[in-house]
Amino acid sequence: MAKPTISDLAKAAGVSVTTVSHAFSGRRHVDPETRRRIQALAEQIGYHPSSAAVALRSGRTGTIALASSMPFAVAAGPSRLGFLMEIAASAAMSALTRNLALCLIPPHPSAKSYVSAGFDGVILVEPMRDDPVLAHFEQRQTPIVSIGTVPDRPDIPAVDLRSRDTSSLLLTHLEEQGCRNVMALVGASQRTSQIESRAAYCAFAQTHGHAPRLLALDEEEGEEIAYRATLAALRDDPRIDGIFAAVDAFASGAVRAAQELGRRIPEDLRLVTRYDGLRAKLSRPPITAVDLHLPDIAERAVELLLDRIDGKPRMIEAAMPELVPRHSSTL
The missing domain is CATH 1.10.260.40 (lambda repressor-like DNA-binding domains)
Structure with a gap:
């Protein structure tokens, strides 16, 4: 028939x-x-x-994409369940409730390898300044929104992650716990989260009269580079009593280095990190971190993208991050 x-x-x-x-x-x-x-x-x-x-x-395919140029070393965590995948899971659920499919494009340093499939729109996760992923989709005139503002691109609708507030929250916590010589392990990339973390640390050091010790590390090397950098720093300056790690993979490396040198956490050294993921929760000791409210952020990003597709661009500020104190910084 x-x-x-x-x-x-x-x-x-x-x-x-x-x-x-x-x-x-x-x-x-x-x-x-x-x-x-x-x-x-x-x-x-x-x-x-x-x-x-x-x-x-x-003019619609019913498919949106989630993309990032963040390296796996920082975007993923234990069992690959890290920052990017937590956002992806929540964004997928939000898309499904709207009868949309979500395609996850894996982190890659070059946009040249990306598929040419058409998407109704794309959510970029923490794009860099002059990000090749951004350029890739702009060339195709694909509607774009961002989780984390894009440096020097106020024209791109974004959910502001409030990275400076997050960094200040963690640094203030270390100060309140008695730290007077805080070292910062921050990504060297030109992502807003790392730019604002560096600025927050410098302002903190100046306000409290601390000698700044800021290490800008290559995120591609993840935990290993933080381990080596922390090992050298603690050997060079035993007075360091606090570490602010703007990337959770850096925090894992710092814990390894401290333990190798016999520095007790938190008695001799207090440590905090930005993202409350599995690395922070499964660490021994568990690491003080911040709840960034990623499920809510992912939901807002999907809403923002649908508005952008309909020609109604806007900016959204995420909810204020909340400190999750753990044994790495509190006795």
Whole structure:
């Protein structure tokens, strides 16, 4: 038996083919009762609109993407369940509730390898200044929003992660715990989170009269570079009594170095990190971190992208981060 066509459905419903098309695409208004009747008849006669045809008529594919140039060394954690994957899981659920598919594009230093598939829009996670991923999608005129503001690009709608507030919260905690010689392990990348973390640390050191010890590290090397840098720093200056790690992989490396040197945490050295992921929770001792409210941020990013696709760009500020004190900084 031949598959029913849109013309067959239109005839059965007593409406035009155009009305049937709009009832499925949602691009034009159709009386709600008429829409329900058309959809009920479609199910009854076994008519299914072609997804390709719907996409062609509506200009939408029903698919959005989540992309980042962050290296796996910092984007992922134990079992690859890190910062990026927590956002991806929440964004996927948010997309599914809106009948959208979410495609996760893995971290990669170059946009050249990215698929050429069309997306209705893209959420970028913590893009860098002059990020190749951003350039890739801008060249294709794909609607873009960002989790974390894009340096020097106030025109790109974003969910502001409040990275300076996060850093200040952690540094103030170390000060309140009695630390007077705090070292900072911060990413050298030109991402807003790392730019603002560096600025917050410098302001903190100046305000409290501390001699600044800021180590800007290559995020590509993750835990290993932090381990080596912390080992050298603690050997060079035994007075260091606090470490602010702006990347959780750096915190893991710092814990290894401290333990190798026999520095007790938190008795001799207190340590905090930005992201409350599995690295912080599974560390021994568990590491004081910050709840960034990533599920809420992912939900807001999806909403922001849909607004952007509809031509309504705006900016959103995430909820204030909350300190999660643990044994790495409190006795």
